[in-house]
Amino acid sequence: MSVQERKERERAGRERLIVATARGLAEEQGWDAVTTRRLAERIEYSQPVLYSHFRGKREIIGAVALEGAAEMAAALRAATTAADGPRAGVTALARAYLDFAEANPAVYDAMFRLDGGLPFAQEDTPEPLKDAFAALLESLGRVAGGGVHPGLFTEVFWAALHGLATLTRAGRLPPEDAGRRVELLVDRLAVV
Template identity: 50%
Template sequence: MGTEDRRLRERSTRHRLILDTARALAEREGWEAVTTRRLAAEIEYSQPVIYKHFASLDDLTEAVALEGFGELAEALGQARRAAGPGDAVHAVARAYTAFAAAGPALYDAMFTRATRLRFGGDDIPEQLAAGYIELHQAVATIAGDQDVETLTEVFWAALHGLTALTRNQRLRPGHEDERIDLLVSQLRG
């Protein structure tokens, strides 16, 4: 059993190395730079080793995105719990935009690159659902008589839009906090 355990640990270590290297390379140079040839060179393994872990680069991107959704859920949850009910929406909005700004390539894998990951339906991956739940719980603190589901979707869409427009320098720089303040005040009604 010792040999099998070692092989499993080595496989897990290679898997982690591939994911970490893809993420780092994407953050440095963009997703276009993430190719099996480039990954193989970076991690010093052959391309077939990468394909033993991920059948395609799309599968690799989805694995990165799922990790990102888990990390986003954690960041949103920490912000929500630290803020308390009166300021939960504000804290979650700031955590969301900070998360996106800290890892633009990760955010792209999660939200802008084509994947098979879907939020609607019965087979939502746990990591996707967890992030939405954090948004929902924050919005529920201010929803009042409004439909919490719809308000959460609007909040999320607005955060994503602000994030994308800010990243692409389509909005005035230096006004991010003002925009979040306005968004939250509008949600409160």
């Protein structure tokens, strides 16, 4: 049995290596540069090995997305617990969200812009994704205001953050006023 366990450990390790390498390559040169050939070369295996771990490139993106969701949830919670008061918490949350998107563009794309084959907004949505949304909900639910469903409010706030993150990075919004945009958003949306 021990032999089999060792093999499973090695397989799991190689799978982590694939995900980490894909993520690193994507952050370095963008997802377009993450080809199965390049990825295989970097992990020093042949292409078909990738397909013994993942159904295809899409699933690799999905794996990176899940990893990123867990990190983002942690980052959001860390930012909000450090702040005092709901209002400051929301501002910190928004900043942390946009910082994460800016610091990890490829991971952010894997999560929210690319097709990683993951189900969203359903009961079979993977746990890390649900938890990332839960992290948003924890802070935002407190400033939804009376008579407004916390989940709905969170969706709207999240959409606004997502819009800011993607439009800014794509050069659709000038980056200078990013801070003022966040302030305005929190001012208007959050009910203290």
